[in-house]
Amino acid sequence: MCSSIKSVILLLDKNTSSSPIKASHFKLSSFNMKLYFSHEGVNRSAHLRKNLDFLKLAKQDSQSRFIAFAQEQPLFLFPPELNPELLLLSPEHIPVENTSHFLGLHNGISYFATDLSEPIPLTKPLSLRSATQYCSEEQAGLLAYAQSLLHWSRQFLFCPTCAQKLTLSPAGDFKTCNSCSKEYYPRINPVVIMVIEAQTEQGEFALLGRQSRHPPGMYSCLAGFIEAGESIEAAVARETFEETGVLIDEQSIEIWFNQPWPWPSQLMIGCYAKAQHFQEPVVDLDELEQAHWFTKEEIQKSCLGMSSILNIPPHFTIAHQLLKNWSSPSPNTYLKGHT
Ligand SMILES: [Zn+2]
Structure with missing residues (x-):
């Protein structure tokens, strides 16, 4: 290796502020649940x-x-x-x-x-x-x-390689270009959506945000698309910091459950993580209108439709199920996920 390349690599290594995020805890089987839109109703055969x-x-x-x-x-x-x-x-x-x-x-x-x-x-x-x-x-x-x-x-009508019109397969599951013979399959876009928790002497809080298009009083979990070359864990940390300035404890990240979301073709990956500090969120106004910490009790009340200050998204969303599981006192849901 030539010395100039070696020195560039050393320089990059020195400037790397954090080590890669370690593997998260998979607790999928602990929840024993399927979310709305996850029941396919057919065997895909x-x-x-x-x-x-x-x-x-x-x-x-x-x-x-x-x-x-x-x-x-x-x-x-x-x-x-x-x-x-x-x-x-x-x-x-x-x-x-x-x-x-x-x-x-x-x-x-x-x-x-x-x-x-x-x-x-x-x-x-x-x-x-x-x-x-x-x-x-x-x-x-x-x-x-x-x-x-x-x-x-x-x-998806034209070949991205040669711009010719594509032909749908007999089963309608992929398309082929008659000119260059390439095949193209439906794509899904992965999105992370997460409960960010802070533990304080006053109890446990979850960080929620709202967008201007949300109805009054509605707050939801932070969420964002996973970028090219990015892991689920890295996306959870990056999106939380970008949207609110809150740093998370990367070793605390857990992947809980996921949900197909057909607008138009997302896969929502529901995660949990702990904040490093209980800090005031600094909102990126391009992404969110507001972000606040809400107590576990307030979120429990909102899940039951009994909160006067907080509306969370409806039951068929993964945000609702994440918050319901996080705030639930039942050992069959949230606590069972934390062995
Ligand atoms: Zn082509």
């Missing part, structure tokens, strides 16, 4: 995606069901004076020219997602947030899966 005979038959089988979207939202039947129901179409109702995406099997029935562009009579498109009130958890998971896949297919 990936081995069938390349079976052209199966796909051809399944797309024509009168037992098969198609989840129909229009205007980027799932369609619901709106029978007069009854609750809306998720629309599940059989193959004869799908236009021949429509592309469809194989989602998987449930009880021997094949499920597909397809985009009809416009609603059909007696149906309306519903946002997934609104749809959660009419869906089982299995249906919500299936809709999240379908929505992310359809969004990717609608947006």
